[in-house]
Amino acid sequence: IVQGFQWATREGPLIEENIRNVKFKILDAAIAADPLQRGGGQVIPTARRVAYSALLLATPRLMEPVYFTEIQCPADCVSAIYTVLARRRGNVSRDMPKPGTPLYIVHAYLPAIESFGFETDLRTHTCGQAFCLSMFDHWAIVPGDPLDKAILLRPLEPAPAPHLAREFLLKTRRRKVKSDREKEAETPREEEGTRT
Structure with missing residues (x-):
């Protein structure tokens, strides 16, 4: 559970950055009796998803x-x-x-x-x-709600103060997707089969 929590706080649900000033309190947990169902491969991702859900339901801010x-x-x-x-x-x-x-x-x-x-x-x-x-x-x-989908951002125009959090969220996500795509494009692909 601790490893899942650490993973969630290291890569938060909004922009995959560290999470600050957050407190989690586990009220109840039910773990499977079967040892195969309660290994790290099952518990860690589940703990991460639980932490993400709690964060998103708690009106997160950037x-x-x-x-x-x-x-x-x-x-x-x-x-x-x-x-x-x-x-x-x-x-x-x-x-x-x-x-x-x-x-x-x-x-x-x-x-x-x-x-x-x-x-x-x-x-x-x-x-x-x-x-x-x-x-x-x-x-x-950052002023504003990053999850407010009613905010319309116009390209090449500065966002007003109440919309800054949404703008930061969208631009950071866009930048991270671009950098991931660039990394994939830079990795050399192995040739299929060998030449004789």
């Missing part, structure tokens, strides 16, 4: 990594930094002047997926005067 970002800039660039962070779902935790200098330090949290191109965007909007340093800080729940 989590994303969030970076802590420290930005140094002149005082006249602070409003531009707020604008760039707001467009990328970032939020400022505090800003303060750096003692003895004309610089400001802005502390913010930025979802990791929004950090790609962030420094370039930041420098563009501040004419190269802002510098940032980012590091992993915590995991946060």
